[in-house]
Amino acid sequence: MSKVKKTITLDKDLADAAKTKLAMPLSTFLNLCLQEELNASDEIEEVKKEISEYESHLTFLRSKLCRLEKDKQVEIDSKKGLLEAFAILERIHKEHDMVGENQIDNVAMHHKADRFELLKMCQDAGFEVVKGLEPFKEGKSKKFYS
Numbered sequence: 001m002s003k004v005k006k007t008i009t010l011d012k013d014l015a016d017a018a019k020t021k022l023a024m025p026l027s028t029f030l031n032l033c034l035q036e037e038l039n040a041s042d043e044i045e046e047v048k049k050e051i052s053e054y055e056s057h058l059t060f061l062r063s064k065l066c067r068l069e070k071d072k073q074v075e076i077d078s079k080k081g082l083l084e085a086f087a088i089l090e091r092i093h094k095e096h097d098m099v100g101e102n103q104i105d106n107v108a109m110h111h112k113a114d115r116f117e118l119l120k121m122c123q124d125a126g127f128e129v130v131k132g133l134e135p136f137k138e139g140k141s142k143k144f145y146s
Contacts, residue, residue: 078113085111086121098128 008030010018018026085107093099099122108115122129 081111082113082117082121085113085118089118089122089127090125093122093125093127098130100130104129 015026018029022029088107088111089099089104092103101119104118104122105115107113108118119129
C-alpha cells in the first residue's frame with residue numbers, strides 16, 4: 001500500500017506515552033487503529049444487513065406457519081364435518097336400509113362436507129343409495145330425514 005504523509009495533532013502526554021509504551025512506531029499503530037475501526041464499521045453494516053435478511057426470512061416463515069396452521073384447521077374441520085355427516089347417514093341407513101342421494105346432499109351441505117366423498121363412504125360401507133325421494137321398502141318407516 002502506498003503511504004501518504006499527514007500532519008496530526010496529539011496531546012503532549014499521549015505522544016510521550018506512545019513513545020515509551022508502544023512497541024512500534026506511532027504511525028504503524030495509528031494505521032492499525034484506523035484499519036480496525038474502518039473494518040469494524042464495515043462489519044457492523046454487514047451484520048445489520050444479515051439481521052435484516054434473517055428478519056425478512058423470519059417474516060416469510062411466520063406467514064408460512066400461519067397458512068399451514070390454517071390449512072390444517074380447515075382439514076380437521078372438514079374431516080370432523082365428514083364424520084358427523086356420515087354418522088347421520090348411518091342412522092338413516094340403519095332405520096331404512098337405504099339412503100337417498102338428496103339426503104346425502106342435504107347432510108353434506110349442512111355439515112360442510114364433500115358430497116362426493118360422503119357418497120363414496122356410503123358406497124364403501126355397502127349402503128343402498130337411491131335417487132331422489134324413492135319410496136322406502138315395505139314395512140319400513142315412511143319418515144324421511146334431511
